[in-house]
Amino acid sequence: MADNSNMKQPVHVCAAVIRHQQKILLTLRPEDKKLGGFWEFPGGKIEAGESPQYALQRELREELDIEVTVGALLETVYHSYAWGDVKILAYLCSWKSGVIKHLEVSDHSWVAPENLLDYDILVADQPIIRKLQETYAN
Numbered sequence: 001m002a003d004n005s006n007m008k009q010p011v012h013v014c015a016a017v018i019r020h021q022q023k024i025l026l027t028l029r030p031e032d033k034k035l036g037g038f039w040e041f042p043g044g045k046i047e048a049g050e051s052p053q054y055a056l057q058r059e060l061r062e063e064l065d066i067e068v069t070v071g072a073l074l075e076t077v078y079h080s081y082a083w084g085d086v087k088i089l090a091y092l093c094s095w096k097s098g099v100i101k102h103l104e105v106s107d108h109s110w111v112a113p114e115n116l117l118d119y120d121i122l123v124a125d126q127p128i129i130r131k132l133q134e135t136y137a138n
């Protein structure tokens, strides 16, 4: 039998692409977190037994105190960081209710698709940004 003992599952991550008035929400990772100081799409690790949609709604409540409706899957990204692999599921979401609070983020910004590359966004998110620019840029 093949020895798969050195093959580790990627960390499963959900990310929300929230569009509001033609802009997309980015959040800033706190300095004390892994890859702190980079911008990202809000979200986080999917916990055992959670659907990606449920995990996204939980993460957005925990990080920003907002409620979202989770729509279609926009992009799936596999990326290897020095510390391990991630599989990111990025969903289109709409903002349902709540006012953004910085509960677990350092900052947030609403960004037009054509300006996304002005931000230091986590490298794994490049395919998501390309997809957004193809789909929505003027």
Ligand SMILES: Nc1nc2c([nH]c(=O)n2[C@@H]2O[C@H](COP(=O)(O)OP(=O)(O)OP(=O)(O)O)[C@@H](O)[C@H]2O)c(=O)[nH]1
Residues within 6 Å of the ligand: 013, 014, 015, 033, 034, 035, 040, 041, 042, 043, 044, 045, 046, 079, 086, 088, 122, 123, 124, 125
């Ligand atoms: N939320 C989010 N995570 C991303 C994105 N791109 C990306 O590479 N990641 C990576 O996916 C992982 C998500 O973990 P996280 O640290 O945000 O999740 P979490 O809030 O559940 O973490 P914790 O509770 O363990 O601190 C991080 O390693 C992060 O670097 C993105 O756009 N959004």
